[in-house]
Amino acid sequence: MKPRKAKYLRELTDEELNRILNESVETLARLRVQHSLSQLQDTASLKILKKDIARIKTIISERQRAKEYGKQ
Numbered sequence: 001m002k003p004r005k006a007k008y009l010r011e012l013t014d015e016e017l018n019r020i021l022n023e024s025v026e027t028l029a030r031l032r033v034q035h036s037l038s039q040l041q042d043t044a045s046l047k048i049l050k051k052d053i054a055r056i057k058t059i060i061s062e063r064q065r066a067k068e069y070g071k072q
Helices: 006-010 014-036 044-071
Strands: none
Touching: 006 044, 014 044
């Protein structure tokens, strides 16, 4: 699993980001279960996915702050 680049994520719409975020959270939950059952081969994917989720949340919050300050 390769990490998603912030440049690529910034080009997506809000709906696409939210969809990817939801999918990533679900995937992370599945991977955690697999890891706890010792069925996960690529444990580095947990770290990559957590960082991707943080990156997506950061971009979403940046856009929300920009909208809030843009209205004032």
